[in-house]
Structure formats: structure tokens, C-alpha cells
Ligand SMILES: Nc1ncnc2c1ncn2[C@@H]1O[C@H](COP(=O)(O)OP(=O)(O)O)[C@@H](O)[C@H]1O
């Protein structure tokens with residue numbers, strides 16, 4: 001069978017009748033505005049979608065120096081770990097260098113990043129309790145150019161108690177990170193350090209708060225969401241007053257948002273009233289893909305990069321990276337820490 005002739009502007013003399021009809025219609029003398037393909041609404045929509053896709057793929061800006069953020073909320077199950085690992089993975093997938101420090105004995109962040117955390121693995125327990133260098137416990141997460149994790153092991157559960165009698169027990173993490181940064185030199189430092197905390201306000205979380213410059217608080221969009229946050233803020237004030245004067249609550253992330261409930265919208269409004277600009281515009285939706293990813297040893301960024309959960313964490317990461325750090329007093333010398 002001969003190949004069908006491509007339709008051209010001029011219908012062939014023996015071409016299908018439809019061409020003749022179209023030609024006749026075009027010759028009726030009725031004027032229509034000239035419409036090029038690029039003007040069609042569908043083409044405009046396609047162009048906007050392409051621009052959005054390019055924007056999402058674009059690398060994220062690196063901060064001038066490492067930003068150390070602690071993900072804290074003493075309430076369990078609000079999305080601390082999920083936010084820490086997915087923001088970290090989103091940043092790493094867009095060219096940033098990210099280190100996740102797992103301070104939770106449950107080691108959920110280590111699991112999600114598929115980093116070894118069996119009992120005998122060198123971990124944050126050894127760093128905090130025995131002074132082992134951070135560089136000896138940090139492991140690479142697969143699937144990214146530069147995403148690392150200092151894992152937790154179950155031993156950390158004992159660290160809350162063992163640290164009580166240790167010198168400068170609140171600033172063990174901060175000192176360990178500072179020493180690590182000195183050892184590796186400025187060129188090899190990560191752009192971001194994200195510290196995942198356990199659901200308590202014990203010594204591990206205190207080490208996280210003393211070790212960071214910024215606090216990222218995930219708040220679940222549900223009733224009682226703000227309960228406990230005021231206690232967390234009081235603790236942050238105490239840490240600022242006594243141990244880490246430049247600590248700032250820079251970022252609030254609303255998580256597990258269910259657009260079908262009015263309650264979620266009310267909670268989001270209330271949190272925005274309370275915290276203003278610190279609240280990211282991006283809200284993380286409740287998403288099955290986000291909750292499935294850790295059981296495959298993955299973040300949602302690799303498990304299902306096109307899902308709404310992955311895209312929302314990417315947007316959250318972009319907001320964090322583009323916001324910069326709020327203006328607060330410069331951090332003093334290391335000697336400020338008790
Ligand atoms: N946006 C989300 N959509 C659905 N499930 C989520 C979402 N964020 C977290 N989860 C799930 O909720 C549970 C608690 O989240 P997690 O990040 O472990 O909280 P936390 O670290 O504060 O205890 C986990 O099972 C997690 O997979």
C-alpha cells in the first residue's frame with residue numbers, strides 16, 4: 001500500500017472530500033483572526049507545564065556556608081523523619097550536598113536512606129558517648145551524588161542516660177560537627193546538615209538544638225497540632241538563653257494535609273497566624289506514596305519522583321533553599337557553648 005500523502009495546505013485534486021469542504025469554508029469570505037499554533041490555549045498550557053517542569057528540574061542554590069537545621073517536635077508521628085529525609089533527598093537530587101544526622105534510636109531516617117544501622121554499626125551513639133569522629137560513622141546513601149547519613153542504632157536509647165554524666169553533655173553533637181568540619185575543610189563541607197530528632201525533649205533533642213543554627217518544626221494538620229509546640233518553643237528559648245544564642249526557628253512545615261477536611265485548613269490557617277513567614281507556602285499532602293517509600297529503603301524522591309508527595313517535598317526544599325536563613329545575630333565563637 002502506498003504511503004498516504006501528508007496533508008498540505010492545498011488539497012490534492014483527487015484528495016478526500018473533506019479537504020474540498022475545508023477549502024470551501026475557508027473561501028466563504030468570513031474572516032477569522034489568524035491563529036498560529038503557539039496561540040492556542042492548549043499550546044500555552046503545554047508551554048507553562050514545560051516551564052514548570054524546567055523550574056522543578058533546576059538546581060537549587062547553595063548557601064554561602066553550611067546551614068545546620070534540626071528537625072524537632074517532641075510529638076511523635078508528625079512527620080519529622082519523613083520531612084528530614086525527603087527534604088534532604090530533594091535537595092540532593094537538585095545538586096546540593098546534604099548530610100542527615102539520625103539522633104532517634106528508632107533509626108527511621110537511617111532505614112529510609114538504606115544506611116546500615118545494625119547494632120554493631122558505628123553510629124551517632126559512638127560519636128556522642130565515646131567521642132568517635134563523625135567521619136568514621138558517616139555513610140553514603142545510594143541514588144544521589146552527595147547524600148550522606150550518620151546513622152542511629154538502638155544503642156542511642158541508652159545514650160539519653162549515659163550522657164547525663166558526660167562533660168558538656170548538651171553540646172557533644174555541636175562539638176563533633178565542628179571538629180568534623182575542621183577536618184574535612186571548607187571545600188568538602190555539605191551545603192545542608194539536617195538533624196532528625198526523637199519524639200522527646202531529652203538530651204538527644206537538646207544536642208540537636210544546641211548543634212544547629214535553625215529549627216525546622218513539622219506540624220501535622222490535625223486537632224491538637226499546636227499542643228506541645230508551645231512547650232517546644234519554651235525549650236528553644238531556654239537553649240537560646242543558655243547554650244546556643246543564635247538558634248532560630250526558621251521553618252515550619254505543615255504535613256499530612258488532607259484537603260478533604262475543614263479541620264486541616266483551619267489548622268493550617270492557625271499555624272500561619274502564629275508563625276507568619278516561617279511557615280512554608282508549600283503544604284505536604286497526606287500521600288500513600290510518602291508512607292510506602294521507607295519500607296523499600298527509599299525516599300519518595302526515588303520511589304515515585306512524579307508523585308504529589310515528591311513534588312511537594314521538592315517545592316518545600318526549594319523554598320528552604322531560596323529563603324536563606326533569617327537575619328539573626330551572628331553565631332559567636334564555639335566558646336559560647338557550655
Ligand atoms: N505526608 C504524609 N502522608 C502520608 N503518610 C505520612 C506522611 N508523612 C509521614 N507519614 C507517615 O506517618 C508516620 C509518622 O511519620 P514520621 O515522619 O515517622 O514522624 P515522626 O518522625 O515525627 O515520628 C510514618 O508512618 C510516615 O510514613
Ligand SMILES: [Mg+2]
Pocket residue numbers: 080081082104108197198
Ligand atoms: Mg521520627
